[in-house]
Every structure is written in structure tokens, then in C-alpha cells.
Amino acid sequence: MINLDAADPAGLAAFYSQVLGWEVLHSTAEYAMIGDGSISLGFGLLPGYSAPGWPQEAAPKRFHLDFYVDDLEKAEAQALALGASKPAEQPSPDRWRVLLDPAGHPFDICLRS
Incomplete structure (x- = not known):
């Protein structure tokens, strides 16, 4: 857990x-x-929770989750429609995308190999 x-x-x-x-x-x-x-x-x-932010962290990042997906575009669109946001800085947008959940935690959606 x-x-x-x-x-x-x-x-x-x-x-x-x-x-x-x-x-x-x-x-x-x-x-x-x-x-x-x-x-x-x-x-x-x-x-008093404060989101870490990304890529400039306002508070120390405590974790991030990676989720493997078959279609990056579809998974990104779904997460954004559900309330995620997408930072402008993306280290490797062909292979994975960094998104922020509604509380500001960064998480990655990664193309399944």
C-alpha cells in the first residue's frame, strides 16, 4: 500500500x-x-499540505508514480479531462509525459515497451 x-x-x-x-x-x-x-x-x-510542484519544486518532492500505458496521447487526454495538468517542461515526450494530479503531485505516464 x-x-x-x-x-x-x-x-x-x-x-x-x-x-x-x-x-x-x-x-x-x-x-x-x-x-x-x-x-x-x-x-x-x-x-497545510503544499504541493511540491514540478519542475521547480516549491516543497521537496516526496515521490512520483509511473503508470505504463499503451497510448500516450489517449492516456494524457484522459488524465487531463479528469483534472490533471501538464507542465510545459517535458523531458522525453515521445516516451513519457509528466503530469500533475489535482493536488500537485507529479506522476508519469510511460509508453509500455
Whole structure:
């Protein structure tokens, strides 16, 4: 299980459940969790949460998630429609894209080899 800090745990769980197609297992204002039956992502309320940002980090980056996809354009469009944003700086846009979730955590969508 992986836990992420958040200002809005329920909102972040809803975002990632749609991005990944996973079920929301628990959702309150203080804590939310999604899962696929083998792994879970939890989102815990952190008062005063500040997003790390990317590529210029306002606060230290704590982690980033990589998700492998078959179609970068389709996965990017889906994530953006669900509330992600795309920073202008992209290190290798042919192979992977850096996106920011609604809380500002960076995550990558990577072309499956």
C-alpha cells in the first residue's frame, strides 16, 4: 500500500480511481483509499499540505508514480479531462509525459515497451 498526503483525500481518491479504473474502497474528509484487489493507494489529510510542484519544486518532492500505458496521447487526454495538468517542461515526450494530479503531485505516464 502507498499513502499520499493530500489537502482533499476524497477528491484525490476520485481522481486516481478514474485514471486507474480502480474502486474507491473508503472515502471520508480525513482519509480515502482506492484499490484493484492487489494493491491500494491511500490519501491522508495533511493540514497545510503544499504541493511540491514540478519542475521547480516549491516543497521537496516526496515521490512520483509511473503508470505504463499503451497510448500516450489517449492516456494524457484522459488524465487531463479528469483534472490533471501538464507542465510545459517535458523531458522525453515521445516516451513519457509528466503530469500533475489535482493536488500537485507529479506522476508519469510511460509508453509500455
